Amino acid sequence: LGEGSKVEKHFPSASLLIPPLETALANFSSGPEGGVVQPLRTVVPVEKYNGFLGVMPAYSAVDDALTTKLVTFYENMKDTSVPSHQATVFLFDPRNGTLKAVIDGTVITAKRTAAVSAIATKFLKPAVADVLCILGAGVQAHSHYEIFTELFSFKEVKIWNRSREKAETFAQSVKGPAQVCSSAQEAVTGADVIITVTMATTPILFGSWVKSGAHINAVGASRPDWRELDDDVMRNSVLYVDSREAALTESGDVILSGAEIFAELGEVVKGTKPALSEKTTVFKSLGMAIEDTVAAKLVFDSWSSSN
Numbered sequence: 001l002g003e004g005s006k007v008e009k010h011f012p013s014a015s016l017l018i019p020p021l022e023t024a025l026a027n028f029s030s031g032p033e034g035g036v037v038q039p040l041r042t043v044v045p046v047e048k049y050n051g052f053l054g055v056m057p058a059y060s061a062v063d064d065a066l067t068t069k070l071v072t073f074y075e076n077m078k079d080t081s082v083p084s085h086q087a088t089v090f091l092f093d094p095r096n097g098t099l100k101a102v103i104d105g106t107v108i109t110a111k112r113t114a115a116v117s118a119i120a121t122k123f124l125k126p127a128v129a130d131v132l133c134i135l136g137a138g139v140q141a142h143s144h145y146e147i148f149t150e151l152f153s154f155k156e157v158k159i160w161n162r163s164r165e166k167a168e169t170f171a172q173s174v175k176g177p178a179q180v181c182s183s184a185q186e187a188v189t190g191a192d193v194i195i196t197v198t199m200a201t202t203p204i205l206f207g208s209w210v211k212s213g214a215h216i217n218a219v220g221a222s223r224p225d226w227r228e229l230d231d232d233v234m235r236n237s238v239l240y241v242d243s244r245e246a247a248l249t250e251s252g253d254v255i256l257s258g259a260e261i262f263a264e265l266g267e268v269v270k271g272t273k274p275a276l277s278e279k280t281t282v283f284k285s286l287g288m289a290i291e292d293t294v295a296a297k298l299v300f301d302s303w304s305s306s307n
């Protein structure tokens, strides 16, 4: 399963992926009795080339699945054919430690991240959510567009990207609605759900633009000194995260704004913390190894049953 096209072929539909992902999020937020073992990822900066190598291991007792993902992300890939994020997932037999599969992790990373944002949105979006805004037009923008237009009924989708040309290519490539905006402010104005999926290191989303009661999925800015959201958004929204520990270690938006974390998404899924969907909400996603474990196992099971 070393090729993205094979993973694409065996990747589960949203209806097959979301229930086990929700279970994994809930189990992660249940502490040791949840049966999820997931240490904080190790990140090795490669300063000379503006790159990073991340190592993301996890075990899920419920899924009986053991994986580690190796992921690299490089900032300056804009004018090359090399994707900014490249990943491989290693799936082990948890009974004896034998390596069972090496799986392309790029498709898994793109799709599982979007699926988790969709879960957050299901709980946290306002009752009426007609307008979706996506800031960014890369790999994650595509995977988010795909699942969000499949699962929700947005009447309008507004896209902004740093380079307008790429936003236009994006709008032409998708099957549903997509309106390219000239500025991030124009795209955000009036949006009920906002997704930030950029490699920005300074804020691109400002609180003064955001409609009261909107829900924001903040997916980029995965380093402690990187930002996508300004202090105004962070401090005046109810803040949900995938992992408190990761958010307080890795997220510049959380650390530098000093915003208080209200809950982990898994606590909302379990019902131990409320989804305050009538308020303006932010889901700060950093991505968790357990999400890769769940997705990789489903891909492997589908591939095994067809071979």
Ligand SMILES: NC(=O)C1=CN([C@@H]2O[C@H](COP(=O)(O)OP(=O)(O)OC[C@H]3O[C@@H](n4cnc5c(N)ncnc54)[C@H](OP(=O)(O)O)[C@@H]3O)[C@@H](O)[C@H]2O)C=CC1
Pocket: 073, 078, 083, 084, 085, 109, 110, 113, 136, 137, 138, 139, 140, 141, 161, 162, 163, 166, 197, 198, 199, 200, 201, 204, 219, 220, 221, 222, 285, 286, 287, 288
């Ligand atoms: N939370 C999670 O689980 C995960 C998060 N991510 C994060 O999501 C983000 C997007 O990843 P991905 O789609 O794979 O990356 P891509 O390289 O495919 O796309 C990057 C996007 O960011 C834009 N961009 C780059 N630099 C800036 C900047 N300084 N200001 C504004 N926009 C900028 C690019 O615009 P342009 O076209 O002009 O270059 C492009 O739209 C990254 O931050 C990544 O780390 C990724 C995987 C998992």
